[in-house]
Amino acid sequence: MKKVVFVCVENSNRSQMAEAFARIHGAGKVEALSAGSRPSGRVNPKAIEAMKELGYDLTTHTSKGLEAFNGKEVEVAVTMGCxxxxxxxxxxxxxxxxxxxxxxxxxxxxxxVRNLIETKVKELIQTL
Known part of the structure; x- marks a missing residue:
């Protein structure tokens, strides 16, 4: 399994949705993670609702920082806006x-934006 980390500023919207799509479309192939350079501490209710429309429960996710990745190698780091x-x-x-x-x-x-992220995640998984 290849580790992929998605990073945005707050870890409340883009990176959370990207992590979710990587879990959906990369099941068994990738270990999807996300973090923020300045995490907000919460997942945006709009992101939760947008993913709920597609049958994914984003309430199980938490907003977190990059500390857990210090010195640990991942296959791919995807940055979005930070x-x-x-x-x-x-x-x-x-x-x-x-x-x-x-x-x-x-x-x-x-x-x-959600749909764009899904498309890009699918494309990324194809290259791994």
Whole structure:
């Protein structure tokens, strides 16, 4: 199993949904994790609702920081919006997805971001 960590700023929206999609579409192939460079401490209710629409329970996730990854190697580190703020995680491959933070978006726009994340996660899994 290959470890993939998804990182955004708050670990409340994008990285949480990416972790969920990697668990769904990469079951048995990847170990999906997520973290934030400045975690908010909670998963956004909008993200919980957006994933609930697809049958995934995001209430089991927690918002967390990068401390757990210090000195531990992962196969792929995917950053989403944290840019240079993201501390370096030891990764064999680094990918930066330019995905806007959906935190303040309408439900329709939020779903568009969710769907984009799902597409990108599926594409990533194909390359592993």
């Amino acid at each position: 840019g240079d703020e993201c501390p370096l995680v030891l990764a064999k491959q680094r990918v930066d997805w330019k995905i806007p933070d959906p935190r303040d978006m309408t439900p329709e726009q939020f779903r568009e």
